[in-house]
Amino acid sequence: MIQINIPFALKLHAYGLMRLQDPNWTSLDLFDFFKRYARKRESPFFFHNFEERGVLYHLGLLIYDEFVICDNRFDLQDCEDLSWYLETLIDFLIAGEVSPADKWISRAKNITESIDSLFNKSEEKEYYRRIDKTRYTLRRVHNEITDCYSDKIKELGSVYAANYSDRVLHDRQLCAFIAQLLVMIGFDGNEDLKGNPQQWVVRKNIPAWAKKTIYSRDRGKCAICNTDIILELSENDHIDHIIPLARGGCNDVVNLQLLCQKCNLKKSDTLLDITSSIPPYITRRL
Ligand SMILES: [Zn+2]
Structure with a gap:
């Protein structure tokens, strides 16, 4: 090998x-x-x-x-x-x-x-x-x-x-940075009245492997409020598009994060700051 x-x-x-x-x-x-x-x-x-x-x-x-x-x-x-x-x-x-x-x-x-x-x-x-x-x-x-x-x-x-994919996927903030770069690549100029890119991909079911990957990367915790949602694994709608589809986001794991239901509903189609997926090994002690 x-x-x-x-x-x-x-x-x-x-x-x-x-x-x-x-x-x-x-x-x-x-x-x-x-x-x-x-x-x-x-x-x-x-x-x-x-x-x-x-x-x-x-x-x-x-x-x-x-x-x-x-x-x-x-x-x-x-x-x-x-x-x-x-x-x-x-x-x-x-x-x-x-x-x-x-x-x-x-x-x-x-x-x-x-x-x-x-x-x-x-x-x-x-x-x-x-x-x-x-x-x-x-x-x-x-x-x-x-x-x-x-x-x-x-x-x-x-x-x-x-x-390389694994190294990058580990870092949710880097993924969000890349997902944002990709918006203009798919977008063909049909901006809304405010000049924002519009949706160019259709919403698709998120396959089991992608959900599992995101649950694992985010350690079963909501990326916004840090609530442990492992016990809610049976629910499907907690995987969030970091850049909402309505704002030019794409269907790819680079654009996904785990949210609890409460944060997911609150976020809806807005863009929020992305929290780090890298545990605070050192910063926690400073
Ligand atoms: Zn939450």
Whole structure:
């Protein structure tokens, strides 16, 4: 079974956070990527239907592709970053069952280890000289690896995209941030009199797997008042669309939270601040 390389998974998540905070990226790359699903030009029809491989999984794939291939991320003036990244990439591929003895993997390992050894010996001048001298080689090795292992990289994409989905889903506030970004992607310009986006997806039954996921993420507690509602599991209507459908919200777990009946009725079609789903491990003690 393929092992997840945790440093790689964490870097992927960090890279994703950086991209999600960049309005150029969210309004161009993210918009274009998701628009075809929003318009139902491509299956699966997430946004409209609850899919296990829905918004977060596909967002994970998009971020993964950018992070691994990274055509534009490293320029030749900044090859120290590329050298570090190569180390990450090698470990990631080896965890994905690529042999460390393969030609380009061992070559990359030799180069990065020789650069590292200079740093470890505090030979600063020589360290930067070596990076400068090997910049074209570093670039070539990176290109060869992404070419050679393109099938493997594609195969690993689904594993890391699923892992990315779990990391993001854990954080209800981050989910709400993403759900808000998605409003404009589905919305085709039919705003109401106040200029607010209108509903573009039809209400659907929330499948059992999605309810179970949200109950688990929210630990059976109302996201607003923190009431423990595990005992009310038999009721169906406690799963709330964070961004109401009437305000451009979508049918996806990224847009769901658990509410008690009282809060659910009170909230109705309004937008409220989202509470954190991450337990206050440290803040509770401060
Ligand atoms: Zn409540």
